[in-house]
Amino acid sequence: MEAMGVPTTIQAAKAALRKDMKAILKSLSPESKAEQSKIVTQRVLNHAHYVNARNLAIYLSMNDEINTQSLLKDALSSGKKCFVPRYFADGRAMDMVELMDLDDYDRLPLTRWNIKQPHEQDTHRPDALKSGLDLILVPGLAFTASGQRLGRGKGYYDTYLQKCKSILSPGPQTLALAFQEQIVDHIPTHDHDQSLDAVIAPNL
Template identity: 45%
Template sequence: MGGWGQAWNSPDSSRAPCDFFFFFFLIFRAASVAYGSSWVRGRIGLQLPAYITATAVWDPSSICDLHHSLQQRRILNHQVIAHSQYLKSKRISIFLSMPDEIETEEIIRDIFQQGKTCFIPRYQFQSNHMDMVKLASPEEISSLPKTSWNIHQPGENEIREEALSTGGLDLIFMPGLGFDNCGNRLGRGKGYYDTYLKRCLQSQDVKPYTLALAFKEQICLQVPMDEHDMKVDEVLYEDSPAS
């Protein structure tokens, strides 16, 4: 059996049930964002294993919250700030984190302290189009309007410098729900980052380095991919090798 079935035949069999249940949790989370939690309860909930259904139906983030320790966040922030790709990059895009993602506030502050240029996502929710627009300061974030995902971002009609129009990007920090050590990534189903990375390849002579930020519990044996998905160059998490 290929794909996720390989987890059950893996030499690391003690980890297999965790990966299996986490895979179903990732499906639940992605569908919750795309269609709303009530749709997921009606269409998916009864098909999930009992453990996932009992936990996730009440609070889709509760499983992930069990693993979101401050220690992991601090370790990852230190890894990023010392990372060779981060140190040499001048133009950086970084996501504004959701509650179930690695918090990026400290990294954003360091970007400005180091005199680098910071860009953040501006999503168009009626499509899969996303721009990376310039952020003036870390303090500006709290004044930006919130989207339906409860993420701050500049308004669609606000004129801002877009990264690909003014020199491109050196480094892109990537969010996601799940990752494997081959660079495969499970996003939230809209394809924003996959589409944007393809635009980068068309606009820049040198591809930006892509660095995913993850909790170690988000690292899976294998993430399913299709022809439209773009791999990340590196997944950074608590136990990942130093770069």
């Protein structure tokens, strides 16, 4: 019985941390989010993983995440192949499909989360798992300096990162982008939770 209770304990700890982190993120001012996004963007642009990447996956940011628009523009203008998430509403599936240019980005429909993503029925876009990936920029709710991550609870990125490891050799590097307030000392984890190679925050 004790072993069966462990996952429940971890789930409860994760739920509590998610609740706390959502309140913290909600309290951040637009000015703070913009300034921190600017600092993190510059650090990513100077990071060797980004500089050396030819194929990268980049999340299209929500209001409570480090803004990735400047990174997207830089990547596309510098000739990198950019892949963006496409979430499937009927489960935990997510793929990464190619974004051709900024006009393509502007035409993307909005999801119920008010973020842009390619339509589920758009089957003609190259898939990152077939094209190859050098780098994935990863969002989340909380991170440790060592690379542990707390997502939003759907398992999209954990599942996708595991799939990358099984299909791509070598697997892509992973960089988390975070506000300073998202850095915590400890995150409760399950065996299937994926650690990241590095976390980039203003003071980390």
